[in-house]
Amino acid sequence: MNYNKEIYIQKLTQELAPLQQQIVAHSLYNKVNSVAALNAFMEYHVFAVFDFMSLLKALQIHLTQTQIPWIPKGNPVTRRFINEIVFGEESDIDKDGKPLSHYEMYVEAMNASNANTQLISECITEISNGKSVAESLIAVNAPKAVQDFVNFTFSIIKTNEVHKIAAVFTFGREDLIPNMFLEMVRGIDQKNIDANLDKFIYYLERHIELDGDEHGPLALQMVQELCGADTQKWEDCIHVSKQALQHRVALWTAIEQHIEVLSEREFA
Secondary structure, X not given: OOOOHHHHHHHHHHHXXXXXXXXXXXXXXXXXXXXXXXXXXXXXXXXXXXXXXXHHHHHHHHHOOOOOOOOOOOOHHHHHHHHHHHHHHHOEEOOOOOEEOHHHHHHHHHHHOOOOOXXXXXXXXXXXXXXXXXXXXXXXXXXXXHHHHHHHHHXXXXXXXXXXXXXXXXXXXXXXXXXXXXXXXXXXXXXXXXXXXXXXHHHHHHHHHHHOOOHHHHHHHHHHHHHOOOHHHHHHHHHHHHHHHHHHHHHHHHHHHHHHHHHHHHOO
């Protein structure tokens, strides 16, 4: 059979749609209805913000030249796409006009909202001191769903199979989520005038602005280029993308349950 990328893309889209819909329609969003609930959300979600950068850096290593001497490597369009995203994620301009990574923006937003950054900070310290990511998560007693989510991301990175890394990057990080959270957080901000959510709203807006209409099609083009006419690679992409989305659902459910427990304690 002749290679028809549209057939593969259609199959992938159809297979992922139920899980994507499950994420978009998750009941967590309705539970994040106060600053306390939002802080609880951020304390878990910051780990996904952290591991996203390693996923992106893995793509940069595989698809661009990061060694000396420099030589041309890979597709120039893909190279530009990856480097552009790395630039935006690692060296963006924050609300106050200073260069900052999106992870650091997120932590600053947590501090402004009085969310607890101790767990993620201790985890980063453990990693800086030479422990593996998995060991660091255990050392700080990170919630199981957080450990599972992050460990899955790094298990994909460790395969060194760039089509799998690209698939998780492209299909495992849902673009609709920032838009949904932006509306939700704006609602919270209007109800709680004492809460400082400006930095978190700015983070979401920057995320949406940088993703834009350009990154989605380019990410899909990257997957198409990496898989080509290799049916097994396309099947791999479907498999790992499903796993990524399943871990997202599990993380969302764990956060929702955590918020419910906190709410019960508050009114006990």
